[in-house]
Amino acid sequence: MKNGLLLINLGTPEKPDVANVRRYLREFLADPRVIDLPAVLRYMLLYVVILPFRSKSTALAYQAIWTDKCSPLLSNSQQLVAKLQSRLGNHCQVTLGMRYGNPSIRSALNQLSDCDQLTILPLYPQYSSAATGSSIEEVLTLIAAQNPQPSVKIIRDFFQHPGFIAAQAELIKPYLATHDYLLFSYHGIPERHILKTGCSQVCRDNCPPINPCTQTCYRAQCFQTTQALIKVLGLTAGNYGMSFQSRLGKTPWIKPYTDLVLPELAKQGIKRLAISCPSFIADCLETLEEIGLRARGQWQKLGGEQLSLIPCVNSSEQWVEAIIDITSDKNA
Numbered sequence: 001m002k003n004g005l006l007l008i009n010l011g012t013p014e015k016p017d018v019a020n021v022r023r024y025l026r027e028f029l030a031d032p033r034v035i036d037l038p039a040v041l042r043y044m045l046l047y048v049v050i051l052p053f054r055s056k057s058t059a060l061a062y063q064a065i066w067t068d069k070c071s072p073l074l075s076n077s078q079q080l081v082a083k084l085q086s087r088l089g090n091h092c093q094v095t096l097g098m099r100y101g102n103p104s105i106r107s108a109l110n111q112l113s114d115c116d117q118l119t120i121l122p123l124y125p126q127y128s129s130a131a132t133g134s135s136i137e138e139v140l141t142l143i144a145a146q147n148p149q150p151s152v153k154i155i156r157d158f159f160q161h162p163g164f165i166a167a168q169a170e171l172i173k174p175y176l177a178t179h180d181y182l183l184f185s186y187h188g189i190p191e192r193h194i195l196k197t198g199c200s201q202v203c204r205d206n207c208p209p210i211n212p213c214t215q216t217c218y219r220a221q222c223f224q225t226t227q228a229l230i231k232v233l234g235l236t237a238g239n240y241g242m243s244f245q246s247r248l249g250k251t252p253w254i255k256p257y258t259d260l261v262l263p264e265l266a267k268q269g270i271k272r273l274a275i276s277c278p279s280f281i282a283d284c285l286e287t288l289e290e291i292g293l294r295a296r297g298q299w300q301k302l303g304g305e306q307l308s309l310i311p312c313v314n315s316s317e318q319w320v321e322a323i324i325d326i327t328s329d330k331n332a
Contacts (some may be wrong), residue, residue, distance in 0.1 A: 004115030011100035016062035076282035126221035136150025188244035
């Protein structure tokens, strides 16, 4: 009996030039789960607005964070796979598949073709149709064509798993004594995505506890991640907050927006700000460039003295152990 573990992340262009970034954005944003509009409107938006005007600026953003060899997302993910493989040994084969770009989910499944049992772990702590749902749909479509098919276990989310919370909290702790305020900045999604999960409305502040109606609500899961972290960290009201970043287009996205929260914090007299991004497992464009560079520049213009980007869990030893716990049979 051979076991396989497939880790899935969103993806990255192969190089930080306009052509490769355009190719990556085209594959990514053509996904109907990402831009959930009728096909004609989706393709008009993609080919008339986004690709002609965003490819160059996005390429420049990637160039600002690119390593000597590849994107940080890929290198961080590869290090995680290597550490997991070393920890699991012959007990389990570990591979990485990107939903968009390379290494693809198809190539990762090919490496696991002789496995009898597969565990699929999309590396998104909170469930969203655009990321988690799309990744699960893709992997199940590919597995459906296999003969014979392996037994499959899918981890849909782990937004409040104790191992994930502990690993992220451990990275946050060193920043608490030297900063005035901690902001949890999550990736945003359009409000219509929330309504499609069955929520009657989009919360503006606190979300209700997870229940059958909100168990797949992305915003509610982000709120529960924040609550779990502040409990472990011992934070009190007034020295932390929660916001959402990376919005695209003019349609309403879940609020509050990170770039609009920063001026409010500056007006409150906050000078030393630390930002954690608990919807990202690996540091990537959205953390390193959007927060580490752009948000830091905005904060300085607002009169802030310091903005520190707290690392994602990446391939930390505590996160490696957490993955083993999350994917173990006892959590099935």
